[in-house]
Amino acid sequence: MxxxxxxxxxxxxxxxxxxxxxxxxxxxxxxxxxxxxxxxxxxxxxxxxxxxxxxxxxxxxxEAVVQRAADDLYAQTEPPAEGDQLERLLASMAAYVDYVAANRAGYSSLVRAAAGGNEALRAIYDTTFAALAERFFAEDPAGELLPDTPANRTLVRAWQAMAEELTLTWCADPTVMSRDELLRVLAGSLPAMIEIL
Structure with missing residues (x-):
C-alpha cells in the first residue's frame, strides 16, 4: 500500500x-x-x-541534488576554528569519512558519473574538490604545514584521490581497519607526502 x-x-x-x-x-x-x-x-x-x-x-x-549534496559535504567537513593544523585536518577528515559512510550509495554514484563523462556532474565534482583543496592553503596562509606551491597543490589533489578511494574501500569493508586507523592514515599521509619534497 x-x-x-x-x-x-x-x-x-x-x-x-x-x-x-x-x-x-x-x-x-x-x-x-x-x-x-x-x-x-x-x-x-x-x-x-x-x-x-x-x-x-x-x-x-x-544536477541540483548533486550540487546540494556537494554543498553539504563542503559544509560538514569544515575544519574547527580551534586547534593546530594537524588536529583540524583530523577533524575535517573524520567529518569526511562520516559523510561518505552515511551517503555511500549516492557518493559512489557521483564518483562514477563524474568519471563516466557526465560533464555537468564532473564540473560539480571538480569544483567541490578544488574548493576542499583550497581550504588547505586558505587555512594555513603562513604555509606552516603546507606552503602554497605548485608541487604541493599537485600533492594535495593526488592525496584527495587517495583519501576518496581509501574511504570508499573502507566503507565497503570496514573490517580491513578500524575507523581510527583509517583516520590516522588519512590525516598523517598528507604531511608525510609534503615532507618528502
Whole structure:
C-alpha cells in the first residue's frame, strides 16, 4: 500500500528546497540512477510535471541534488576554528569519512558519473574538490604545514584521490581497519607526502 503525502501549499522557493532536501535524503541510500522521480514526487505530494517545472527535467533535478549534496559535504567537513593544523585536518577528515559512510550509495554514484563523462556532474565534482583543496592553503596562509606551491597543490589533489578511494574501500569493508586507523592514515599521509619534497 502506497502512502501519499498530503499536498501542502508552499512558495516556489520552499517547494524547490523541499524537493532538493528529499532528493538528497534519497541519494544517501541509493545511487543517482536509482533516484526515482515518481517516488520523489509522491513523497513531496506533487505531480511529476511540477517537479520538472522547477528543474527543467530529470537531468536538471539530478544536477541540483548533486550540487546540494556537494554543498553539504563542503559544509560538514569544515575544519574547527580551534586547534593546530594537524588536529583540524583530523577533524575535517573524520567529518569526511562520516559523510561518505552515511551517503555511500549516492557518493559512489557521483564518483562514477563524474568519471563516466557526465560533464555537468564532473564540473560539480571538480569544483567541490578544488574548493576542499583550497581550504588547505586558505587555512594555513603562513604555509606552516603546507606552503602554497605548485608541487604541493599537485600533492594535495593526488592525496584527495587517495583519501576518496581509501574511504570508499573502507566503507565497503570496514573490517580491513578500524575507523581510527583509517583516520590516522588519512590525516598523517598528507604531511608525510609534503615532507618528502
Amino acid at each position: 502506497t502512502v501519499t503525502t498530503p499536498r501542502i501549499r508552499l512558495t516556489p522557493e520552499q517547494r524547490r528546497e523541499q524537493l532538493l532536501d528529499l532528493g538528497v535524503q534519497m541519494l544517501a541510500t541509493r545511487s543517482l540512477e536509482e533516484l526515482s522521480i515518481d517516488r520523489l514526487a509522491e513523497a513531496a505530494g506533487i505531480s511529476r510535471g511540477l517537479l520538472y517545472h522547477y528543474f527543467g527535467g530529470k537531468q536538471g533535478f539530478y
